[in-house]
Amino acid sequence: MIVASKIKNVVRDVIDFPKPGIVFKDITPILKDPLLCADIVIELGLQVKGLKVDVVAGIESRGFLFGPQLAQLLKVPFVPIRKEGKLPYKTIKQSYELEYGSAVIECHEDAIINGQHVLIHDDLLATGGTVVAATKLIQQLGGAVTGYSFIISLDFLNGKKRLAAYSDQVFALANY
Numbered sequence: 001m002i003v004a005s006k007i008k009n010v011v012r013d014v015i016d017f018p019k020p021g022i023v024f025k026d027i028t029p030i031l032k033d034p035l036l037c038a039d040i041v042i043e044l045g046l047q048v049k050g051l052k053v054d055v056v057a058g059i060e061s062r063g064f065l066f067g068p069q070l071a072q073l074l075k076v077p078f079v080p081i082r083k084e085g086k087l088p089y090k091t092i093k094q095s096y097e098l099e100y101g102s103a104v105i106e107c108h109e110d111a112i113i114n115g116q117h118v119l120i121h122d123d124l125l126a127t128g129g130t131v132v133a134a135t136k137l138i139q140q141l142g143g144a145v146t147g148y149s150f151i152i153s154l155d156f157l158n159g160k161k162r163l164a165a166y167s168d169q170v171f172a173l174a175n176y
Helices: 003-010 028-032 034-047 065-076 128-142 159-163
Strands: 010-017 023-026 055-059 078-083 093-097 102-107 118-124 144-155 170-175
Touching: 003 028, 003 034, 003 170, 028 034, 028 118, 034 144, 034 170, 055 065, 055 128, 065 078, 065 118, 093 128, 093 170, 102 128, 118 128, 118 159, 128 144, 128 159
Parallel strands: 055 078, 055 118, 118 144, 144 170
Antiparallel strands: 010 023, 078 102, 093 102
């Protein structure tokens, strides 16, 4: 069974979360299966093989589940991109709209060195709003986004199309 099928077999739909009308794809059941977790990291690494990656940036919070492991596999640093007010050092901020409201994310001002090639990782690509905001943070610091990595892509929400303005290297293990 391929990794995409395994993911789809364990991810659960949570209706009306975080608000009515949203069908949330809950990836936490994946974490009960250490072999699937290992397979996911390996597959993520294979998908981005050939890309120049100096840093993996993971988006809070579910981007922290596999992002650090992917960075270790690629032998590069991991940079957390967090919700506003969660990082202890000097930060830069980026506001954005999402499917059900607005938010602000930030990263440390010294997280990326000018010219570094950054792979942005998150658990799920929906409309792409959060990922575009993360891209803008990376660009403010002088980084170049070399690609995007996701466990799941909700293709019907056209997030990949939105990211095309920044990179055509958009990878997901399971597509809906």
